[in-house]
């Protein structure tokens with residue numbers, strides 16, 4: 160079998176619904192702990208130091224590109240880097256992110272800053288510029304940000320949550336404060352994604368990971384207008400916008416009103432059903448990351464079946480959420496190979512990287 164090399168043009172064509180030779184493929188959280196070379200870098204640098212050190216962040220972003228040759232390289236960072244730049248304290252422990260001074264009142268919101276990304280997160284621009292130089296047209300370079308609702312839920316809850324009880328309490332008892340926070344976050348996200356595109360990102364993804372916790376009514380009232388405000392503020396310069404929501408089965412039609420070009424869906428919704436419900440939108444997804452814990456043969460079979468749901472048209476192949484840290488590298492290889500039509504030679508990807516540098 161021959162394999163087709165990665166391509167930024169193929170990625171953009173799929174996002175805009177144009178014909179492609181095969182669907183593009185990448186993987187959420189493709190740079191991370193399932194890779195031994197990532198764990199090696201993390202022995203010497205804390206997570207936040209890694210996000211803030213351009214050479215190291217570029218190296219880690221390129222690790223999956225060298226191994227698998229995805230059609231998109233997402234820059235290494237975290238959605239909470241923006242929240243830290245607004246003045247909130249953010250700590251990354253083994254149990255996930257923690258914000259020891261949560262936002263609970265109007266005066267807490269007033270302390271958060273709308274910042275200038277070119278000074279407050281200049282390292283982000285540097286990482287994207289370096290990545291774009293490294294990969295050239297061989298892959299899209301993806302910028303990203305948390306969507307306002309998801310960022311607000313970390314700020315208000317003080318970390319991850321199962322019930323979202325604190326932010327839902329604010330929704331019901333102090334709606335003006337929540338509204339003000341979401342508007343501020345929408346403006347911050349718009350500034351940030353515009354800066355990422357100016358710095359070299361060819362496409363951007365908004366992660367509204369926790370918006371699936373809302374009823375359709377509350378999604379329309381709270382998360383959607385804030386995401387739409389952020390999308391409207393992005394100076395796109397041709398870059399498509401992808402919107403991801405985990406647990407989005409009840410929200411697809413509403414998500415299509417956000418202004419995003421591509422809807423990234425979790426594994427609970429069959430893509431054939433998503434296509435019927437939002438026919439004009441390109442789709443991204445949606446293999447269950449849990450499938451990658453199985454054998455490579457099973458991964459290949461499930462991946463092909465997933466691509467068959469869209470016929471590979473207007474489809475950016477991905478997982479339905481981030482790859483799990485315990486995933487075997489061989490299963491990730493099987494996922495990429497199943498889309499690309501054959502194994503990718505590592506030396507070939509390295510040779511093209513060298514040729515352009």
Ligand code: CP3
Nearest residue numbers: 187188189190191206233235236237238255256366368481
């Ligand atoms: O490869 C990529 O996709 C780029 C890097 C990336 C990270 N986080 C690196 C990371 C991206 C796009 C994110 C987004 C992010 N961060 C989201 C939205 C996407 C999603 O997965 O739902 C959310 C909700 C966060 C917040 C966050 N950051 C959590 C909940 C955690 C802890 C859970 C976990 O997986 O450990 C993080 C830490 C984090 N972000 C790690 C990585 C590689 C692990 C840090 C480590 O090395 O220990």
